[in-house]
Amino acid sequence: MxxxxxxxxxxxxxxxxxxxxxxxxxxxxxxxxxxxxxxxxxxxxxxxxxxxxxxxxxxxxxxxxxxxxxxxxxxxxxxxxxxxxxxxxxxxxxxxxxxxxxxxxxxxxxxxxxxxxxxxxxxxxxxxxxxxxCDAYPALEKLPIPRRDLLPKKGYFTVNTVQVTRGCPFNCEFCTVTEFFGNQHRMRPVEDIIEEIKTLKGKIVFFVDDNIVGNPAYAKKLFKALTPFKLQWMSQGSINMAADDELLELCAKSGCVGMIIGFESLSQDSLNSAGKHVNQARHFKANIKKIHDFGIAIDGVFVFGFDHDDKSVFKRTADFVIENNLEACQFSILTPLPGSRLYHRLEREGRIFDRDWSKYDVVNVVFEPKLMSREELQEGLLWTYQQVYSVRSIFKRLLGSRNYPLLYLLFNLGLRKIRRMLVAPTSNFQKATPVR
Ligand code: B12
Ligand code: SF4
CATH class of the missing domain: 3.40.50.2300 (Response regulator)
Structure with a gap:
């Protein structure tokens, strides 16, 4: 066939x-x-x-x-x-x-x-x-190496996306990963990863894991095995990695140029209600400094629209990001992805007003927020992107951190474009009125 x-x-x-x-x-x-x-x-x-x-x-x-x-x-x-x-x-x-x-x-x-x-x-x-x-979660030993040879040769930043683990022990209200992959962190054998790494062309790798440091003992073994390959890699990891110096050292040595970290919110009330208990907002500042001190850059992810968020959330978040020199950031609107606990709750509360799935892309408001209007939430996202990706902010953050400044300048210039894309006439972004 x-x-x-x-x-x-x-x-x-x-x-x-x-x-x-x-x-x-x-x-x-x-x-x-x-x-x-x-x-x-x-x-x-x-x-x-x-x-x-x-x-x-x-x-x-x-x-x-x-x-x-x-x-x-x-x-x-x-x-x-x-x-x-x-x-x-x-x-x-x-x-x-x-x-x-x-x-x-x-x-x-x-x-x-x-x-x-x-x-x-x-x-x-x-x-x-x-x-x-699929009734039982498949074993991750000896998975065949993905056929990257079939991918288009041009058009990607890198084709070297590799998956090391599946599943997540947490179950955040807005996320579908645990529902889909289960609440056990399943790990591929490190030897299998190394065999896959040997087949890659180039040194840049994106590990598409939800939390590559979720099992610290496994992560340490993996990082040690990766070190001889002199890669430049990125992945996603939880903020509690800051508590383990040995992990951070091995991570940096193995070629980690940045971790995408889901801070999600600066409000502990929001974190608690979303079930993201691994995040303790009062320690964020110290955690960031520690990770930075090991030479690892941070691409922070923040979500707007929790029930505890009022209009002040945008300025508070932008100020925090700039003050703490986060090298990059992605801001999202809370989105009730079907199948998530958030979807079921907002559905029960009659707060979902848009079921056009194309708008479930985390930059559009599809539900009624509690402490601000839909328009304020929509416009607040754009406002935050504008503040954090202003030329002034980019230079302040990158000169302040000094972790891979050229690489992150490239990333920031790319991310700057999203400000224009969000207001382009062809945009799928819902129109909104300015925040006052
Ligand atoms: C890497 C990644 C990306 C990359 C690459 C995406 C891409 N081109 O695939 C990037 C960074 C571009 C990306 C973007 C987005 N992503 Co993303 N992404 C991921 C991540 C971390 C890993 C995906 C991956 O590569 N897995 C490895 C492969 C092997 O696994 P898999 O795709 O699940 O495939 C397996 C099964 O699903 C199944 N399967 C999959 N497809 C098919 C098809 C057939 C025919 C069959 C039989 C089986 C099958 O079999 C595969 C092998 O077991 C996941 C989180 C996760 N754990 O899944 C989120 C995730 C998929 N992303 C998500 C989201 C929301 C997005 C965004 C919409 C928003 C965002 N994060 O900014 C954007 C999309 C932009 C847009 N405008 O639409 C959600 C999706 C939720 C949902 N209900 O759809 C996830 C689950 C994250 C989350 N925490 O909720 N993403
Ligand atoms: S948001 Fe991250 S920590 Fe929370 S359930 Fe999803 S993958 Fe796990």
Whole structure:
């Protein structure tokens, strides 16, 4: 059979369409590697190249995050009109399978490893089932190396995205990772990671883990093994890494140029209500200084719109970021992703007013906030991006931290563009009135 793996285009404005931030969807090279060699496979990322709807294929397999769902359904419907079978998988179809099933011949719920080969067998025998569910979390030993050779050669910042762990022991109200991957931190053997690293071209790697330091003993073993490769890598990690000097030292030595850290909020009330107990806001300042002192830059993630957030949250957050010299930051609007506990609560409270999934991209307000208006929340996001990515702020932060200033200058100039994208006439960003 001929199988086309497809990632739908995400709607603008998207930070991720800025060249410095373009990463390939790792799910597709992973699925291609899981496909038995008897089948012909190809990958199209619609963010890089258009989809050929006329090609002769037996199966279109799409990976879907919530904000891409409307586009994914359009693509699926078009292929199905021509009689091409369509399978949908990934976070969104797994969390709302009944909806996805209206646009697909089969929906895969959960991780593909345990069901993909049997789905292909069923298709070959013309016995495709509507739903395939991964009942047990697959073992992560000896996973095949993702087929990065199938990815477009140009257009990405790097194709070296590698996954080391799955699952998260926390269960933040706004997040779907624990619902999807479970509350156990599952780790790939370090030896397998090293075999994969050896196949990569270039020295830049993005570990797509939710918390690469979630198990400190494992992380230390991994960092020691990575050190000889002289990589420059980034990943996501929780702020409590600041408590472990040995971890920070090994992390920096292994080539970590920056950690994406979910601070989420400066308000402990908001952190507590979201269930992010690992974050203690009163220690943030000291934690940042400690991580910086080990030469690790920080890309901080902050969320606006919690029930404890009033209009003052924007200035407080911008001041904090600038004062503490965070090298980069991403600001998001609290978003009730379907399947999350937040979605169910806001639904019960009758506060979700927009169900256009393309707006569930964390820069649009889709629910009624408690202590400010929708417009104030929307405009506050833009205002914060404007403050934090002003030329003055960029220089203050980068000269203050001195961790990889040239690299982060590039990142900051990329992130500066999101300010313009958010107000562009073609933007999907909801129009708002200025904050007073
Ligand atoms: C790396 C990453 C990114 C990268 C790369 C994205 C990309 N091109 O794929 C970047 C940084 C660009 C990104 C952007 C965004 N991301 Co993101 N991202 C991730 C992250 C950390 C890892 C994803 C990954 O590569 N996993 C490794 C692969 C191997 O796993 P996988 O994709 O889950 O695939 C497995 C299964 O899902 C399944 N599967 C997946 N697809 C398919 C398809 C078929 C046909 C089948 C059978 C199976 C299948 O099988 C695979 C193997 O087991 C996840 C967190 C997470 N733990 O998943 C968040 C995550 C996917 N992102 C999320 C979000 C919300 C976003 C943004 C919308 C917002 C943001 N974070 O700023 C933007 C999208 C921008 C936009 N405008 O739309 C959410 C998605 C929630 C949802 N309900 O969809 C997640 C889960 C984070 C979270 N904490 O909630 N992201
Ligand atoms: S936000 Fe981060 S810490 Fe919280 S459940 Fe999701 S992945 Fe885990």
């Amino acid at each position: 001929r199988i086309e793996f497809i990632s739908p285009k995400w709607k603008e404005p998207s930070l991720w369409s800025i060249p410095t931030f373009r990463y390939p969807p790792l799910s597709l090279p992973t699925l291609a590697a899981l496909t038995p060699a008897e089948h012909e496979v190809a990958i199209t990322d619609e963010n890089i190249a258009p989809i050929d709807f006329d090609q002769a294929i037996d199966l279109a397999a799409l990976t879907v995050m919530t904000p891409m769902a409307p586009r994914a359904y359009e693509i699926a419907d078009r292929f199905r009109e021509r009689g091409v079978k369509v399978v949908l998988g990934g976070m969104h179809p797994s969390l709302v399978p009944e909806e996805a099933a209206r646009h697909a011949d089969a929906v895969v719920i959960g991780e593909a490893e345990s069901v993909w080969p049997s789905l292909l067998d069923d298709l070959k025998r013309n016995k495709l089932k509507k739903i395939y569910k």
